[in-house]
Amino acid sequence: MIINHPLLGPRDAQEFTYLGDAALIHRPDWQAEDAQDQFHDYLYLRDNPAGEHRELWFHESGDRSWLVVTRNTVTHEISKVELARDVARSEGRSR
Amino acid sequence: MRYSGFRVIKEALTGHKGWGPAWRDPEPQPAYDYVIIGGGGHGLATAYYLAKHYGKARIAVLEKGWIGGGNVGRNTTIIRSNYLLDGNEPFYEMSLQMWERLEQELNYNAMVSQRGILNLIHSDAQRDAFVRRGNAMILNGAGAEMLSVAQIRKRYPFLNFDDARFPIKGGLAQHRGGTVRHDAVAWGYARAADSYGVDIIQNCEVTGFRIENGTCKGVETSRGFIAARKVASCVAGSSSRLMSKAGMRLPIESTVLQAFVTEGLKPVLPGVITFGAGHFYASQSDKGGLVFGGDPDKYNSYAQRGNLPVIEDVIESGMALIPALGRARLLRIWGGIMDMSMDGSPIIDRTHIDGLYFNGGWCYGGFKATPASGLCYAHLLATDTPHDTAKAYRFDRFRRGYMIDEKGMGAQPNLH
Numbered sequence: 293m294i295i296n297h298p299l300l301g302p303r304d305a306q307e308f309t310y311l312g313d314a315a316l317i318h319r320p321d322w323q324a325e326d327a328q329d330q331f332h333d334y335l336y337l338r339d340n341p342a343g344e345h346r347e348l349w350f351h352e353s354g355d356r357s358w359l360v361v362t363r364n365t366v367t368h369e370i371s372k373v374e375l376a377r378d379v380a381r382s383e384g385r386s387r
Numbered sequence: 388m389r390y391s392g393f394r395v396i397k398e399a400l401t402g403h404k405g406w407g408p409a410w411r412d413p414e415p416q417p418a419y420d421y422v423i424i425g426g427g428g429h430g431l432a433t434a435y436y437l438a439k440h441y442g443k444a445r446i447a448v449l450e451k452g453w454i455g456g457g458n459v460g461r462n463t464t465i466i467r468s469n470y471l472l473d474g475n476e477p478f479y480e481m482s483l484q485m486w487e488r489l490e491q492e493l494n495y496n497a498m499v500s501q502r503g504i505l506n507l508i509h510s511d512a513q514r515d516a517f518v519r520r521g522n523a524m525i526l527n528g529a530g531a532e533m534l535s536v537a538q539i540r541k542r543y544p545f546l547n548f549d550d551a552r553f554p555i556k557g558g559l560a561q562h563r564g565g566t567v568r569h570d571a572v573a574w575g576y577a578r579a580a581d582s583y584g585v586d587i588i589q590n591c592e593v594t595g596f597r598i599e600n601g602t603c604k605g606v607e608t609s610r611g612f613i614a615a616r617k618v619a620s621c622v623a624g625s626s627s628r629l630m631s632k633a634g635m636r637l638p639i640e641s642t643v644l645q646a647f648v649t650e651g652l653k654p655v656l657p658g659v660i661t662f663g664a665g666h667f668y669a670s671q672s673d674k675g676g677l678v679f680g681g682d683p684d685k686y687n688s689y690a691q692r693g694n695l696p697v698i699e700d701v702i703e704s705g706m707a708l709i710p711a712l713g714r715a716r717l718l719r720i721w722g723g724i725m726d727m728s729m730d731g732s733p734i735i736d737r738t739h740i741d742g743l744y745f746n747g748g749w750c751y752g753g754f755k756a757t758p759a760s761g762l763c764y765a766h767l768l769a770t771d772t773p774h775d776t777a778k779a780y781r782f783d784r785f786r787r788g789y790m791i792d793e794k795g796m797g798a799q800p801n802l803h
Contacts, residue, residue: 293694306696310686310801312640336729336785336798337636340627342689365641365687368694 295361296373300354307353313338314346314360317380342366348376390494409574410581415588415610419445421768422606422615424593424629425622426450428459428569428754429746431576431587432761433621433768435493438583440762441769446585447615449608451592455573458624461691461723462754463646463680465659465670467504467564468529471520474779474791475732476527481776482759483529483563489758495575497567498673503658504564505534505543507708509553513663517559524561534558542657545711553664553707564659566670572757596633596743603633603742617768619744624724625689626747633740637747638729638785640800643722644683644751645693647701649715651675665704677715679705683725683751685801693722725751727800732791735763735773735780744768745782750803 293305320330342365349359358376363369388394388407398405421437423430426448434448448454466486468479490497508514514533521531536548539558548555577587588610595607596618605614622629627637656671669679681701684693698720705712728734728748733756735746746764749756763774773781779791785798796802 305694312687312799312801332786333636336638338627338638338640339631339636340640340687341631342625342628342641345687347687363686365689368688368690 293368298373298375308349309352311348314348316348409578410587413586415613418614419447420616421446422613423448423619423621426454427457428572428757429760430621431573431580432757433764434585435576435580436762436765437768438580438585441765448587449591449593450589453589454577455570458723458753459573460570461721462569463678464566464569466567466755467561469524469561471523472791472793475793476523478759478776480527480529482756485758493575493579495578497571497575499567501563501565503560503562505658506559506661507555507663508557509664514557521559530563532560534560547708547710598740601741603740617742619768621746623726623747623749623753626726633743639726639748640687641689641724642683642727643688643690643693644725645697645720645722646680647717648676648678648719650718662704662708667701667704667708689724691722691724729785729798730790730792731794731803733780734782735767735777736782
């Protein structure tokens with residue numbers, strides 16, 4: 293697979309390590325009433341869809357940026373690559 | 388019809404006119420006591436033990452394609468019980484004991500071959516870890532033996548013993564481990580289950596669950612609604628896809644694991660061997676092909692085919708261990724989709740929906756577990772209590788902090 297890095301251009305997926313569903317960006321509030329339930333779901337449960345999947349890849353052997361890659365889990369086709377930082381900010385995270 | 392040597396001779400002399408189909412092809416009934424979703428090894432084994440041990444019931448196995456067309460037909464056929472942790476070892480040891488009597492019980496030649504499995508050691512730390520594992524195996528009645536380099540040389544003279552980086556320092560052997568003809572496991576269980584009246588319904592895809600007031604009443608299928616007192620999901624590889632139809636999210640990611648077979652060779656590899664310095668394991672099939680595999684592709688996939696970097700890694704590991712492997716020509720490479728659970732261990736449990744049960748999360752270890760998985764799942768379905776050896780395989784172990792992290796890697800699928 294080739295991941296089209298937003299800053300560096302097309303890179304071999306071998307340079308990256310995979311973390312999983314991009315929902316992992318949104319860590320629950322540890323002070324919430326139901327924080328324990330929220331953290332259980334956050335840590336252990338996954339949508340795991342067959343088809344389009346937004347997921348976190350880390351450019352470990354490159355510029356060490358985190359990316360959100362939109363990839364089809366049935367065909368391995370990559371349709372979109374964004375910097376995880378930009379995604380997190382656009383979804384309301386300040387840091 | 389009972390299979391025997393006598394029968395083969397009789398049929399040979401009478402023109403093979405007496406062989407019938409090994410199982411029926413029934414139309415789905417409107418209602419069953421138990422509907423098992425998934426006609427793979429585990430699903431068919433569950434149906435068989437349910438029918439055999441837990442009394443007369445109307446049981447159906449629903450399979451969207453043909454039986455044995457999923458992971459039971461795509462694995463590397465290894466059986467073993469060389470586990471460390473309490474939650475696992477008694478379960479896998481029971482499974483190995485069931486393999487030992489499987490063919491007589493099913494009256495079906497599954498070619499169970501206890502040729503032994505050998506885990507190689509390349510460092511002192513690894514020796515300590517394997518001695519500990521061997522002791523855990525002995526405590527659980529599985530048997531284990533630490534082999535010296537001289538003992539290993541005798542049986543596997545062609546290994547790369549004096550590699551500069553990863554010399555072989557010994558090995559942990561389980562002589563009762565081995566291989567089984569994988570397709571025959573599905574066929575044997577199907578035939579035996581059918582003989583107890585289980586309806587095996589192929590080309591019948593489950594498209595949804597009918598859930599009323601928190602109780603599962605049956606399944607919607609491509610061949611109409613089928614009512615059931617208890618519905619049992621048994622579709623490892625597609626568990627998340629199926630259970631999402633019941634609104635459930637699982638502690639599972641789907642990953643592809645590749646396997647390889649070379650052209651047929653003369654007998655060279657007498658048992659199953661695993662490399663301790665990289666991820667590589669190999670055996671030789673009865674047809675002569677070297678069957679081997681290694682790491683999964685470590686990202687979510689439902690593609691049933693993998694990518695080249697993992698192939699390169701597996702072949703490199705193989706060449707590091709068995710330099711002669713380079714002279715064999717690769718015949719086929721294929722991939723299977725696995726349920727990678729968060730801690731690397733399976734789940735056999737009820738769900739929060741009454742009448743809906745779950746079996747999955749087998750990671751890359753489902754094949755060897757087939758008999759025990761079937762028995763434990765049947766026990767759970769019939770009695771609503773977990774089988775003694777499968778008590779640890781619960782959904783809530785993540786919430787309660789009782790994960791079964793066999794490899795000590797952490798609770799994340801891409802670490803296992």
